[in-house]
Amino acid sequence: MSSVVAPSPILQFPGAVAGLPESPDSAVAWHYGDPLGEQRAAVERVAVVDRSHRFVISMTGKERLTWLHTISSQHIAQLGDGQSAENLDLDLNGRVLNHFVLTDLDGTVWIDTEADRGPGLLDFLQKMVFWADAKPVAAPDYAVLSLLGPGVADLATETLGIAALPDIYAAVPLPGGGFLRRMPWPTHDSFDLIVPRDQLADWWTRLRAAGVEAAGMWTFEALRVAAVRPRIGLDTDDRTIPHEVNWIGGPAEFGAVHLEKGCYRGQETVARVHNLGKPPRHLVLLHLDGSADGRPAPGDAVTAGGRAVGVLGTVIDHYEFGPIALALIKRNIPADTALEAGPCAASIDPDSIPAHDEPQAGRLAIDKLRGR
Incomplete structure (x- = not known):
């Protein structure tokens, strides 16, 4: 798995050490000089991780949720405004092709996924629209930062400009565009900032000025592994089915495959393993x-x-x-x-x-x- 995006502007900040060229994280910082200390900061205080190499897709249209519900594994037809979920795209045999996180906010579904998987996922979505009122397009003008640590609560009002932190899988809009979304992993205090890419360096500077410590993808990956959360393409192969990698469950179970929804590609394998077999x-x-x-x-x-x-x-x-x-x-x-x-x-x-x-x-x- 290799990155398909340009190097992040955050790599120009002091101390940033880029991921190895063959790494999927080569476009962002792997660490800032103290990788183990950065992990401790993300667990005990607050740290920001540049994940701007994520591929972002936006989707508008009145049927954006009901249509996406029919072609993916998660139950999202009635997803509320400001709510999020993890989701999978499976092949006909129930093998995992794509894992993505989606948020519906103010009439738009925002999807982010791995850099190398994004173009293929977007192509699949665009080919499957047919007559539905849904318009998936690439959103390269948006980027992802992650905030980790119990100290995020102290940033809400003055630094983030929001009244209160959202619940898990909920999102709130940010002043100036983008939104803050809470995630259940890699730690209990995990938040994604999806912001306009031209504001990426400004957000980084603002957070650092507020006392947020810089952490590289080494930190995010170490905490993700400790939480036993898979990353597609690294912890999965071309035979992986959802039951093997803890992706079963609706949003309430922090999963990506809802077991009580209608037909979608790969559902037969999911149902057979759930009802009759074991992974x-x-x-x-x-x-x-x-x-x-x-x-x-x-x-x-x-x-x-x-x-x-x-x-x-x-x-x-x-x-x-x-x-x-x-x-x-x-x-x-x-x-x-x-x-x-x-x-x-x-x-x-x-x-x-x-x-x-x-x-x-x-x-x-x-x-x-x-x-x-």
Whole structure:
């Protein structure tokens, strides 16, 4: 996955170190000289992360929500003004093609997604409009910043110009254009600023002047991994289905796939796994041996006794946990299995393993028919 946008103007600010050229975050700062300290600031105080390489789409039209509801996995037909949700675009086999966040505000749906996925998602949306009153277009004039930390509450009135912070998945307009949206991850205190791109440097300067600390994408990624939130293209592959990566659920469950909505592409697989089966793999958090000579890379095999049992996603250094990673692991691998990832010994964080023992409606019905 590589960036397809121009370098951010924030890279010109003192201390900014860009992501590696082959990184999906090469267009923005990876850190500002103290990556672990920046993570601590984002958890304990308040930090701003430049995520202006996100691809932004705007959509107007009276049927923007009802139409998008029919072609995507989330229940958004009655999404209220100023409300947001996470959503997926699936293929016919229920495999994840795109993950995006959407907000409906003042007659416009705003969508942001990964830089390299954005053009394809926009092309799909435009091809599927047909006769619907919905007009999806690229919105390169808007950019994303993220505010992280409990200190965001102190910024509301004077710095952000809003009366109060919104609830999770809610959004409020900002003076001068754009909006502030609250997210449930990567930390409890996570907010996105979607602002006019020509105001990006001004917002950065204003926030820094208010005492907000600069943090790079290293911080955002480390906190995301610790929260076991996948990033499409890094923690997913071309076989990934939503059940494998914790994307099941409506907005109230912080998910991207609502299980009680009408037909959409890929729904058959979602329903079959939910009602009759279990996912073949699941996303887990791995703790890596920091004393090893070298680190594994995304895409490396995770092995147990020399046998491949999974694949690595994001690998990152966390300010408290040390080296950690996300991995898609076969569902039947016990949490205490000794694993290896590249040159490192690895262990599964048992708290990251999702439960798969809930009663399945389809299985219960079959058992009832069979007299069990």
